[in-house]
């Protein structure tokens with residue numbers, strides 16, 4: 077029978093090896109939470125989420141919006157006295173929840189990340205306005221970006237006519253991506 | 264003329280166009296040649312890592328491999344997120360043979376190979392280290408006298424830590440602004456996150472972060488906020504109106520790329536660096 081890994085072990089395993097010390101070294105000092113610019117929008121503070129992982133509270137962690145609210149600013153990581161790269165742990169949690177297909181309802185982050193990757197695989201370049209307009213209509217992201225475009229004078233007559241450039245060797249790039257992750261047909 | 268492998272990144276082709284043109288103009292003025300990488304791809308900013316870490320490193324590595332192939336030694340990025348991605352991928356490639364092998368297997372599909380040998384820096388670091396503050400100061404023909412500038416470092420230019428540098432209170436941006444004749448203000452938010460990566464996914468949190476940054480800069484009497492990243496710039500500039508609506512404030516502080524301020528100080532024609540008349544009059548009104 078295969079040994080089933082504990083949740084905390086799984087998370088540890090999906091954090092890339094160069095990313096600081098393992099989360100079990102956490103002192104629960106709260107420096108991360110105190111440094112976090114997004115903490116008031118999180119269900120659990122960074123310190124709490126680490127505590128939940130260490131205690132193998134998988135369900136609670138998967139139900140939390142914390143890592144999807146992380147702005148990847150690395151303030152916590154540079155200050156942690158135990159040398160834990162909390163910001164990269166947040167990425168690891170995002171990946172874990174995407175793989176499991178389990179995340180809090182109503183979050184835009186998972187869909188956004190997936191759309192972003194799709195866009196790169198289809199063109200090699202990203203283009204924020206197009207991304208928002210095509211992939212995220214239901215989140216009214218189009219309006220957000222429209223405002224941005226107007227303010228920078230990039231939109232003429234209220235339309236969104238701009239397209240992203242494509243890389244020239246797109247086929248090669250797609251083959252390259254397929255060597256990393258199995259993806260379906262691309263446009 | 265020293266040459267650099269220049270990776271503009273996707274934002275500089277759309278929302279950050281003024282950054283692109285001012286970066287090229289100022290570099291030329293300072294005797295540096297930015298050679299754009301051929302057929303570069305998106306580095307993913309902050310959006311690949313949630314999906315697949317190896318894919319994220321591989322996409323960044325393709326750009327590094329193209330740069331290595333060009334024979335140049337320096338890889339320069341004007342976007343803080345691109346810079347952070349390129350810097351760390353490059354250093355992991357050196358340290359982790361296993362990772363490098365996986366990535367090189369994928370890169371074969373595009374007939375590329377990466378070694379992690381580029382010297383990766385942000386554009387502002389290149390100006391300061393390779394040209395030098397003194398040299399830049401000598402070239403200033405139109406000092407930005409009396410202009411109170413909030414140097415906004417943001418996150419990924421200074422973090423994560425790369426070596427022993429000061430990640431809490433860096434000073435080089437201030438040094439550069441002083442060389443231009445401007446007055447860099449002191450304010451606590453200079454390395455605090457602007458929430459750029461959350462603007463679509465968690466707008467409430469992002470607007471709160473922009474609000475705090477604007478508040479701090481304005482409280483300290485800044486005339487303009489200077490940025491080193493297209494995502495910060497767009498986020499702080501464009502969403503001011505939404506902040507005002509959300510928080511009942513009336514911010515209207517201009518936001519400019521550091522390269523635009525350099526361009527004005529170096530006497531480059533404003534329209535070549537994407538500086539409109541209102542920006543220019545701001546920079547000059549304080550001179551009188």
Ligand code: SF4
Nearest residue numbers: 102103105106108156
């Ligand atoms: S700063 Fe580090 S040690 Fe302190 S609670 Fe956060 S992760 Fe744990």
Ligand code: SF4
Nearest residue numbers: 112146147149150152
């Ligand atoms: S990286 Fe994420 S968790 Fe850490 S301080 Fe920044 S927003 Fe908070």
